[in-house]
Amino acid sequence: MSESSDLKKLHPLTVVLRLTDSIKQIIVPIILAIILTFKGDISDSSWKDWIPSLVMVGLLFIYVIFGVIEWLRYRYRFEDEHIYVKRGAVIKSERYVRYNRIQSVRTRANVLHRLFGLAALDIETAGSRGRPEVTLPAITKDEADVIKAFVHNKQQTNMASSTDSHDKENLKPPETKTLYQLTLKEQVVVSLTSSAVGLILAGFLAIYSQLSDVIPEDTYTYLWGTVLHTSVVFLIVFIILCLAVLWVVSAIVMFFRMKAFSLTADEKEWVIKRGILEKKEQKIPVRRVQAIRITEGLLRQPLGYATIYAECASGSGEPGKGAGTSVLVYPLIKKTDIPKLVGNIIPAFSYSQEITAIRKNSLWLKLFRAATAPVVISIVLSILFPWGWLAFLSLPLAVLYSYLCYKDSGFGQSKEQLLFTFRTLAKTTVITKKHCIQAMSHSSSPMQKRFDAATAQFSVMASLAGKTFKVRDLPRKTAYHLLDWYRP
Structure with missing residues (x-):
């Protein structure tokens, strides 16, 4: 050239x-x-x-x-x-x-690119703020x-x-030292256990919200009357069929997104490639990684699988300049293989510390927090609709969810490393280094004070406002101890 x-x-x-x-x-x-x-x-x-x-x-x-x-x-x-x-x-x-300001150069190619033997090239710098500094939308692959x-x-x-x-x-x-690729079996498992149903449902709702103004009011009246006079069994079957269709669509979308996924890593950089309809390549400097996040979804956890993400800071090296991002490092891996993979691709974040669980009396806090909303909603629905009593069937799920939140909450700590584990919908484990933490704090609600409990949280530079992770209902002394550990 x-x-x-x-x-x-x-x-x-x-x-x-x-x-x-x-x-x-x-x-x-x-x-x-x-x-x-x-x-x-x-x-x-x-x-x-x-x-x-x-x-x-x-x-x-x-x-x-x-x-x-x-x-x-x-x-x-x-x-x-x-x-x-x-x-x-x-x-x-x-x-x-x-x-000398360039952080990464990556290529991507959708169907049109590939038909003409072309590719798009993105050049990211320290101050790109999440967007490429230079984009060449269509050049030959050789160029x-x-x-x-x-x-x-x-x-x-x-x-x-x-x-x-x-x-x-x-x-x-540096010579490439690790290469990980999804097998066909793993690609199928990723597709069938993905959480993309919510994204597709959100897309349908967004389209509906735009079309609602042109749908005649008589149509709404007719549909609402049909729902009120339809049998409960039919409604349940209809909802199950809709969810099944969404699940199939999301599985197909995820399969094409994760097709040909590969991770190549050396001591300085990760190269992540994926996609069949639109091929994408992403380069992540290892020095930008602020935390490793491991999620175990509701469908993947019983199978022993998890997903690995990296919380990455901007390339500017200065707080507040540029936006970081969450990067999908590996979409599906056996939980028992995670320590080995993390140790290979980023040894500084390898972990072996034991996890300390929260106290047993914290289960009552989580039960109260998880069951309050379902109880109130169930009472309201029972008053408004003949079939509203069915909402009380959600209470066992709330109890189960509160138990899972209790079981999956804890922390691990070493001299220079901190590990939090908690559950929202998916079980999440976050590993970070002491020098990567931007801020750390603890707080107690009135209910937590009655149980001598507190919430501990820390933030890393993974967005303009930072990304925060928290563990609720720790013993208050433990929260104070973690804050003392972080103080210089």
Whole structure:
């Protein structure tokens, strides 16, 4: 790759990619426009009925025009000390990115990219704030590989020029020491036990909220009357069928997302690849990891499986600058294999300390907290509806949930490491280092004070506001002890 080459341009497919991204952002208004246009008899419609659809067509036409202009004006060049990018459909801008500020270079490819042998390339810097500093939406895969190698060589050269010749032998890229890949069986288990049902349900509810204004009021009246006069058995069967459909859809979505998942790790960096319809590659510098989070979902815990995440700080190295993120490190692993994997990919966070459980009388606190809302809701539903008494069937689930919260709460501590384990819906274990903790505190509610209990929590830099983890209903002396451990 020549440093003195002329300004390069993107592949024309960039226009199509930007248009598809724009359509995704306005898909709900497009659906609304179509419904408003065709809700009546087309033969009796006037030109005014076509206004919503015409507005959407005009908007898409504007997106195409701006996409073409953006593509024509987008130019880039890799120079001796920096990357130069020139762009702008309306407001022209020029950007220089120095190689020594680059944190990661990653590629991704959706179906359109792969059809044309292309890839998108994202360059992240210390101050990217969760978004790439430079994005090349469509370039050839060969050029993407050349750029990645070129940037890596530039970074190595810059490092070599700032060190003594005695240390130059240590500047060679570290050899890959671990490679983990999901088997087909594990991919199926990930898909069938995923929690993506909630995300898909939220998507349906979001679409419904946008369409509710155009649904006739008579339809609501009819549906509500049908529900009130429908047998309880039919309602239960209908709800179960809906949940089954959502589960199947979520399993299919998760299978394609986790297809070809792999984790490559060395002492400085992790490379995570996944996806079949849209291939993604993510690079995580190990030094940015602030905590390791292990979750055991309701479906995966009985099978002995868990998921590993890393809470990562921004690359700026300064508090408050840039946003961190939670990174999926490995989607499915046997719980017994977790210490070995963590020890291999990030030895500083390897753990072996014993977990101290909370006191037995804390079970009453958790039972009160879990059962109060179901009892109140059940009483209200019983008054309002003939079948409302069925809501009391949720009480055994509340009791079971409170017991699981009690059983899965605890902590572990060593000289420089802290481990919290707790449950929301999934059982969660968090391991962090003392120097990674941004803040630590404890608190007691009036109910906790009666049981001489407290909540201990700590925060790490994994978002603009930090990410907080807490264990409820610890003995108050234990909470004070943890705070003393953290104090300098």
